Amino acid sequence: MIKVYSGVKGFAVMLFFIAGAVLVFSIFSWGMAKAIQLFLPLLILLSYVLIILFLSVILPATFFKQLRPKLYVYSMVMSWLLSVSTWMMSFFYVVKTFGTGAMFFAFLFQFLAPVAFAGALFKGAWQIAADLFVWIGFTYAMRFYGRWLMDQGSPKQRKGDIIDVDAVEVENT
Numbered sequence: 001m002i003k004v005y006s007g008v009k010g011f012a013v014m015l016f017f018i019a020g021a022v023l024v025f026s027i028f029s030w031g032m033a034k035a036i037q038l039f040l041p042l043l044i045l046l047s048y049v050l051i052i053l054f055l056s057v058i059l060p061a062t063f064f065k066q067l068r069p070k071l072y073v074y075s076m077v078m079s080w081l082l083s084v085s086t087w088m089m090s091f092f093y094v095v096k097t098f099g100t101g102a103m104f105f106a107f108l109f110q111f112l113a114p115v116a117f118a119g120a121l122f123k124g125a126w127q128i129a130a131d132l133f134v135w136i137g138f139t140y141a142m143r144f145y146g147r148w149l150m151d152q153g154s155p156k157q158r159k160g161d162i163i164d165v166d167a168v169e170v171e172n173t
Contacts, residue, residue, distance in 0.1 A: 036089075036092040037092060040092065044089075046081070046085055047135055050078050050081055050082045050138075051082070053078065054138065058071055058074060058075055058145075059145075068149050068152055069150075072149040075146030076142070076143065079139055079142035079143045082135060082138060082139045082142065083139045085135070086113055086132065086139055089116070089128075089131065089135070090115070090117075090132065091112060091116075093119065093120060093125075093128055094116050094119060097119055097125075098119060113132060113135075113136050114136075116132055117129055120132060
């Protein structure tokens with residue numbers, strides 16, 4: 001009798017934790033969707049301002065070699081900011097369109113923006129699909145461009161160079 005009671009007790013505790021996890025996830029999704037809905041116009045404006053700054057300031061400033069290390073940092077920071085706004089827009093669109101079940105799917109496979117992009121295409125939301133396409137493209141373009149800038153600023157390795165060797169000073173005795 002005691003083993004049956006402890007088994008039922010364990011099962012009840014497990015159900016309680018699962019219900020709590022579902023409740024926390026639902027509250028998180030609802031709260032995040034409300035917050036993003038409030039800041040959505042600002043996110044869209046921020047995204048396009050970042051893209052315009054990248055195209056009009058960062059790209060032309062590359063011609064000055066002494067600015068390239070700083071431009072690498074600016075490009076990467078702008079890419080991260082654009083990535084965050086893309087993620088928030090994708091989160092908002094997926095929650096509003098497909099519900100929290102799609103969020104579980106997207107978080108499980110860790111690709112929220114492509115799910116939102118495909119969903120926008122299938123639902124016929126062409127403006128959202130175009131925004132997501134541009135934002136995803138510029139996010140990775142900024143990252144790759146920043147990486148290219150970093151590679152341009154680093155000294156080139158030539159054939160026969162010795163790398164990662166500490167120099168030891170030898171004294172004549």
